[in-house]
Amino acid sequence: MRVAGAPIEILIEYVALFQQGDSTIAARKKLLIEQWRKLYEKQEAMKRTIERLDYKIKRHDTLAIGKKHELKDTKD
Template sequence: MTITEVSKQYDIPADTLRYYERIGLIPSVPRSKSGFRDYDEESCRWVQFAKCMRNAGIQVEALIEYVDLVQQGDVTRDARKQILLEQRDLLQAKIAEMQETLRFLDTKIDRYEQWNSEFEKNILKSSQ
């Protein structure tokens, strides 16, 4: 697949795909005879992985390290697992923080709704 096709399929700008490859967030993409990127299944799996992890807020540095370890082979399995565990813990903490923020916003919205309801009742009473 061309970079344009991959960009459309995964909704990632082509410049971002080039950047991800340049910094090592995805391994080097195979090239066609004319030198253009020719994404194969494995490359697309890496793009999908990078997109998923970045959407979750996983740190770029951790992902680069992870990709580097994958390329070193099976001897790095424990280190890769450790990175994923650490990032999962960070993500769980972030989710908990976001849930707390959501509860706070819901409480604020409920107060406004109560205030509006009381305000409307007072308007109705005063107009009668």
């Protein structure tokens, strides 16, 4: 979980629950689900950002091609 960016406090809580035994399975699962949800939300936000950057890059390519044609036309 640490590699996934879980705060150290969550890891400490998870380990403490784990050490208490099987009676804490539901609580540990809840912690895991909460961390999963947070990661999923970050992933979705990053996906939207990547899509926006892809759009902007393609737009710049289109603008660059247009400028290239403008320069060519002015030389003729």
